[in-house]
Amino acid sequence: MRKSDIMAPNATALAYEDVADVATYFSGQIRKPDALKDDSRVAWGESLFYSRMPSCAMCHGSAGRQGGLMMGRGMMGGGMGRGMGGMMGPGTANIPNLEGQHAAYIVDQLNRFTTGEREGEVMNRVATSLGEADTQAVAEFLSSTPR
Ligand code: HEC
Missing domain, CATH: 1.20.5 (Single alpha-helices involved in coiled-coils or other helix-helix interfaces)
Structure with missing residues (x-):
């Protein structure tokens, strides 16, 4: 008892x-993936970020610093194809800054966009077109910024 x-x-x-x-x-x-960064994968991720079509940098800027080349205010307000003014406008407020973000978080969000669990007209398409290895590489590059 x-x-x-x-x-x-x-x-x-x-x-x-x-x-x-x-x-x-x-x-x-x-947190683990951040500690296991691989230099060649980071370099590959960097080239994907800037030279993929459409490049991540067009919207997210140089790793998030100055996004909005494609997603200016006009485009976000009026939808794709309307208002070329949007192409030039700053309009960065609704595009997330990816700089220094944990790689695991980025991979997770891209996977959610791929499955459609997270909705985003553009990102659903972009994420689906990235393979698993590309997703990891681009995430590791972003988590390594700013450099
Ligand atoms: C045409 C513009 C555009 C392009 C190109 C683009 N993105 Fe995005 N991205 C966005 C927008 C807008 C959002 C915010 C979506 C929302 O409303 O949730 C976003 C969200 C994200 C997020 C989620 C961030 C967070 O804080 O949760 C990640 C990660 C991301 N994008 C990565 C990428 C990568 C990697 C590429 C290139 C392979 C890319 N994006 C290309 C516009 C774009």
């Missing part, structure tokens, strides 16, 4: 500890 009175709260405490351990384990997993 006395034993179980003591052990019952301990078991509860242990269960909470296990939850914390699991959470720590997963947060460790999420």
